[in-house]
Amino acid sequence: MQGTLDLSTDEVHVWLAFEERILEPALLAHYHALMTPEEAARQRRFVFERDRHRYLVTRALVRTVLSRYVPVAPRDWTFTENRYGKPTADNAPARDMALSFNVTHTQGLVAIAVTRKAALGVDAENTEKRQAPLDVAGHFFAPDEVSALAGIGAERQHDRFFQYWTLKESYIKARGMGLSIPLDKFAFLFHTEDRLELTVHPELADVASRWHFWQFRPPGFLLAVCAQRIQTARQRIVLREVVPLQGDSLLDSPLLCMSA
Numbered sequence: 001m002q003g004t005l006d007l008s009t010d011e012v013h014v015w016l017a018f019e020e021r022i023l024e025p026a027l028l029a030h031y032h033a034l035m036t037p038e039e040a041a042r043q044r045r046f047v048f049e050r051d052r053h054r055y056l057v058t059r060a061l062v063r064t065v066l067s068r069y070v071p072v073a074p075r076d077w078t079f080t081e082n083r084y085g086k087p088t089a090d091n092a093p094a095r096d097m098a099l100s101f102n103v104t105h106t107q108g109l110v111a112i113a114v115t116r117k118a119a120l121g122v123d124a125e126n127t128e129k130r131q132a133p134l135d136v137a138g139h140f141f142a143p144d145e146v147s148a149l150a151g152i153g154a155e156r157q158h159d160r161f162f163q164y165w166t167l168k169e170s171y172i173k174a175r176g177m178g179l180s181i182p183l184d185k186f187a188f189l190f191h192t193e194d195r196l197e198l199t200v201h202p203e204l205a206d207v208a209s210r211w212h213f214w215q216f217r218p219p220g221f222l223l224a225v226c227a228q229r230i231q232t233a234r235q236r237i238v239l240r241e242v243v244p245l246q247g248d249s250l251l252d253s254p255l256l257c258m259s260a
Contacts, residue, residue: 005068007099012115012227012237014122015065016218016251019057020108022243028053030245031060034074050107058110060244062103065112070094086176102173106130109221115235118228121174123166128220132161141168142187144199159222163257164188166224167213171198174211174226188213194257213259218251 007013022028035043039059046052063074070093078090089099098117105111106126113122134157137149145164149157167188172181185201186208196215198208209229214237216223227235242248 002067002071002073007069007097007114007116009116009118009230010235012113012120012225012235014111014113014223014225014237014239015061015242015248016223016239017057017061017110017242017244018108019054019105019110022057027243027246028056031056034063035059054105054107054110057244058103058105061110061112061242062101064244065114065242066094066099066101069099069114070097082176084176084178084180086173086178104169104173106221109218109223111223113225113227115227118230118235119174119176120228121170121172121226122224123169123173124221124223125162125166126220127159127162127222132158134158134161137161137164140183142184142199144187144189148190162222163190163215163224166222167196167215167226170213170224170226171211174228175206190257194255196257196259198259211259215256215258216253217256218253222256223253 043052043055046055063077066077066089067074072091072093079087080090081087100118100120101112101114102120102122103112104122104124106124107129108126109124111122111124113120137146141164149160152160168183172178175181185204187199189197189199191197196213198211200206200208212227212229212235214225239251239253240248241251
């Protein structure tokens with residue numbers, strides 16, 4: 001299965017593993033065999049079994065999905081993190097095809113987004129099991145977002161908060177700088193329920209139009225993807241549900257909104 005999938009520069013592939021459904025002992029044993037000693041040691045340091053399980057599925061997902069694009073065995077992947085903790089693949093075949101990826105996890109879901117020749121960020125939140133911390137918005141969101149959030153009905157604030165949050169996380173992850181980018185220095189404006197626009201403060205030294213955004217609603221979750229615009233045409237995005245080392249299928253998840 002190594003290197004079996006084509007990935008053009010105008011495509012973004014997102015693979016979703018619903019980790020709470022992946023419980024088969026023999027399969028989990030295979031996942032353990034894929035980890036490096038350092039990854040296995042890190043997994044053991046998690047206090048709770050649910051966190052150890054999520055980490056195990058995450059490592060298996062990353063290693064097996066990347067191997068779908070280039071001829072590298074899942075166990076042979078090596079990674080380097082930048083100063084902000086964003087990983088890149090060290091393996092020569094991945095560098096040669098300019099493979100870019102980003103990973104996110106939340107309770108019940110692990111996802112990896114993959115593309116070529118473009119910076120990429122992905123974020124997900126479990127909107128059924130996590131209550132929106134609305135007080136965070138007033139401290140960290142941009143003024144326009146705080147005003148817009150306050151101006152909608154209380155019954156919609158939970159979802160809209162997580163829309164903002166996942167979009168913001170996808171952007172700072174795509175830039176590879178994490179929370180060193182102040183969250184109040186860029187904003188998402190919803191012109192309609194399904195169309196959004198990014199605005200960026202000049203001090204961030206960025207151009208908003210160089211990014212594409214998509215937001216999806218897999219059942220119980222919000223998922224946001226940010227990809228660098230590398231040509232005039234919009235990238236095509238494809239979602240798959242996957243159980244690493246077992247199988248995958250296309251995922252028909254509603255597109256909630258996107259950038260122009």
